[in-house]
Amino acid sequence: MFSEPDLIPLSALQHLVFCERQCALIHLEGVWTENRLTVEGRHVHDRVDDGRPSTRDGVRTARSLPIRSLRLGLVGKADTVEFHPHPFPVEYKRGRPKSDLCDKVQLCAQALCLEEMLALPPGAIPAGALFYARTRRRLDVPFDADLRAATERAAARAHELLRAGVTPRVPRQPKCDNCSLIEHCFPDATSVPRKASRYVRAALQSARQLPASPTPPSSG
Secondary structure: OOOHHHOEEOHHHHHHHHOHHHHHHHHOOOOOOOOHHHHHHHHHHHHHOOOOOEEEOOEEEEEEEEEEEOOOOEEEEEEEEEEOOOEEEEEEEOOOOOOOOHHHHHHHHHHHHHHHHOOOOOOOOOEEEEEEOOOOEEEEEEOOHHHHHHHHHHHHHHHHHHHHOOOOOOOOOHHHHHOOOHHHHOHHHHHHHHHHHHHHHHHHHHHHHOOOOOOOOOOO
16 A cells, blocks of 8 residues: 555556656656657646536436545646546546557556445446547447456556656657657657667677678798
């Protein structure tokens, strides 16, 4: 169990799964820069996070609901939680569904927090949803065993990363171009050691394959 001062933002899991360097820059070094994508995302959340609960068709919806898990060491807010009667978290995102698990892990972490806070057995919250503003559609996310395990691993890794206090180097990837922290991250520079090591290994391998030089004749 973690104590209150040791809790880390639930959003750190989303940042970690997306990029460990981004996670460390934000949550370790305190770096944050807005770009068009982050501003659009903030506006999406501003429209949702008014904090006022509502009831429609017998479904009660809580907004900006504070949540935490002392077991996983997480604290944050759920955009909305619908009660059907079991809790059903809904996270709002600006763009489109992503190819990695970063958004799904963040949503699943909310479910794990809610299960702990409400003293529900593991698996009591079977699913949630991600609403993407670009597509205007919900993506249902089942909280199966694999996703729950990935979420718990991400929480453990986030604590490990922030405890170590070292911002890791990562190779440059296409997704770096859309990251608001690219000017602070210098992804091209962080890729140099990996590229250099590959070059050295290739050079050594080539050298091993060269024919041995003939021994010069002795003089005298």
